[in-house]
Amino acid sequence: MWTIVMLTMQEAMRRRAFLGTLIILAALYGLTFLPKAFQQALGGSPKSFELGVNLMILFGVDIIKFFSSVLAILLCAGAITSEIERGYLAAILPRPLHRFEIFLGKWLGVMLFCVANALVWTTLLWVSVALQTKPRAEMWHALPYVLLYPMMYGTVALALSSFSSAPIASMFTVAAGAFAYFADHFLRPIAAFFDVKLLQQLVSLSEWVVPMAVLKRLVQARVDTLVPPGMNDAPPVGSEVVLHFLNPPVHLLDLVYVGAYLLFWLLVGLFIFQRRDVQ
Amino acid sequence: MWAIETRGLRKVFRPLMGGNPVVAVDHLDLQVPVGTVFGFLGPNGAGKTTTIQMLIGNVYPTAGKAWVLGYPAGSIQAKKRLGFLPEKFQFHDFLTAEELLRLHGRLARMEPATLNRRIDEVLELVGLMERRKSKIREFSKGMQQRIGLAQAILHDPELVILDEPTSALDPLGRRRVREVIQYLKQRGKTVFLNSHLLSEVERSCDYVAILNKGRIVKQGTLDELLVNRSVVTIELSQVTPTIREALGRIAQKVQPIDERRIVVEVEQERQVPELARAVILAGGELISFQAQRESLEDLFIQTIEGESK
Known part of the structure; x- marks a missing residue:
């Protein structure tokens, strides 16, 4: 299985998706020095500089989340059916390997690749902050939870790729992510403020279908100290129940659910790949 | 024991979005003797590739059974003992010929020392020794077919299944493949050859089976089939x-x-x-x-x- 893991990582490094994200992130990296640049150009209090650095860390973590997820989706969506169609698996499948070894090898390969990338990007973010002010650790605290994003989207895309081509697998995964984002960022406030039960149920359901909001809260809990004062305060209206719905607390069970969710999709993909004809 | 044996092997493809089921292989009974070169012939769509895919475990039969060297087709034991050159394949073109063979050797769970020795042997055999450090992307179609043949025989399998091995080759390349087949035969290996080039099959094979519409319509030694007519x-x-x-x-x-x-x-x-x-x-x-x-x-x-x- 480790041969498949290594091969998958070698392949990933040569993919245009990886090179594309590398170029975009290199371009964005310059922006991480904006707080210092603004302070030097416009002056400003140490407090406002600190606020700028905090926001930059928050955005940096968000960008790592986003690009790791995009990379995982693009790499996983073409891992099975597209490789069969292109003939890459034709000479590998007859080798004395169980299909689950190939599937898990690919999953592990992409995940390790995404972990390595996120580590590099987080290090770069940390270096940028350390160069501008003192070294900070919040991004490292958030990293294990940030990694759950590419794991979740990558696993879903890989499961879909076990029976569908790369464009379809990536399209459905992105659509699932968009649905979860829409439910959390748009439907949740509407459902809370107007107290629409049906919408609230829909938002809760969306968290079960794609637990992106759960991941968001897990990451947020690690970078809460960076959030500018007043931003996360309770709105002046609404009952306790509504406020709770708007900003649910983080539980250990959330993490358990995310683990079970990953396992579910992994098993779905494994089951389909195990049972399907390959030709 | 047969190198390959099938009993009532059948494969029906049922389209997901409706449409009529397609019977690709229909109650196929096949026996391939050990140590022979067996030609598997048939017109396009006869079910040859589907049969091969069932033998290597890529396609699940709808009915019937198949054994490879006494083991159920598709089992790890059977896969350990067979080498396969697919008709349509793509290798990771960023690898060199040697790296590709090393990858396949590891996938075949070969010992490192044996692998090093066999890489030299098979590269020599398929005439690519001088290109061992070249990347696959620099190879012509014919050379890719030859490196494909090299990976199929790398782990010294008892049975080699070749699906259209000469389709992209020039006459010299075809002669090289014939020589490899003869080399395998001399070493007591079984070669299962699917090819449209009947003259090649006639020159290489001892046994032949002709498949049509998923069924064997003729099977026997070349001497038996071409009865002195x-x-x-x-x-x-x-x-x-x-x-x-x-x-x-x-x-x-x-x-x-x-x-x-x-x-x-x-x-x-x-x-x-x-x-x-x-x-x-x-x-x-x-x-x-x-x-x-x-x-x-x-x-x-x-x-x-x-x-x-």
Whole structure:
């Protein structure tokens, strides 16, 4: 299985998706020095500089989340059916390997690749902050939870790729992510403020279908100290129940659910790949 | 024990979005003796590739069973003992020839020392020793086919399944493949060869099976199948009714081409001299006499056309 893991990582490094994200992130990296640049150009209090650095860390973590997820989706969506169609698996499948070894090898390969990338990007973010002010650790605290994003989207895309081509697998995964984002960022406030039960149920359901909001809260809990004062305060209206719905607390069970969710999709993909004809 | 054995093997593809099910392989009974070169023939869509895919475990049969060297087809034990060159394949082109073979050796769970030795051996065998450090993307289609053959035989398998191994090769490349097949045969390996190049099959194979519409329609050794039947083209000063009559008494089929030439088909090769004698006794002036053994291509076409009628 480790041969498949290594091969998958070698392949990933040569993919245009990886090179594309590398170029975009290199371009964005310059922006991480904006707080210092603004302070030097416009002056400003140490407090406002600190606020700028905090926001930059928050955005940096968000960008790592986003690009790791995009990379995982693009790499996983073409891992099975597209490789069969292109003939890459034709000479590998007859080798004395169980299909689950190939599937898990690919999953592990992409995940390790995404972990390595996120580590590099987080290090770069940390270096940028350390160069501008003192070294900070919040991004490292958030990293294990940030990694759950590419794991979740990558696993879903890989499961879909076990029976569908790369464009379809990536399209459905992105659509699932968009649905979860829409439910959390748009439907949740509407459902809370107007107290629409049906919408609230829909938002809760969306968290079960794609637990992106759960991941968001897990990451947020690690970078809460960076959030500018007043931003996360309770709105002046609404009952306790509504406020709770708007900003649910983080539980250990959330993490358990995310683990079970990953396992579910992994098993779905494994089951389909195990049972399907390959030709 | 057979190298390959199938009993009532059947595969039906059912389209997901409706439509009629397609029977690709229909109750296939096949026995491939160990240590032989076995030609697996059939027109396009006959079910050859589907059969091979079932033998290597890529496609699950709808019914029936298949064994490879005594192990259930698709099992790890069976896969350990077989090498496969697919018809359509793509190798990771960023790897060099040597890296590709190393990758496949690891996938075949070969010992590092054995792997190093075998890489040299198979590269030499397929004539790519000098290109061992070249990337696959720099290879021509023919060279890719040869490196494909190298990965198929790398782990010294007991059974080698070759799906159209000469399709992209020039005559020199084809000769190289024939030599590899003979080398494998000499070492007691079984080669299962699927090819449309019937002349290649005729030169390489001991046994042949002809598949049509998912069923075996002929199976046996080449000598059994091409039962001494001969076609003779006779050129005379003139083909007379007497000569035609005399030949007709011996031959299975007499077909005049023009006033001077006639084609005669006899069941047994030993009847050929009788034809010459008959012509002379009938007063014919013999100019040329060309006997030709029935080729595999003739047999193939007759068999498939006969099935279609």
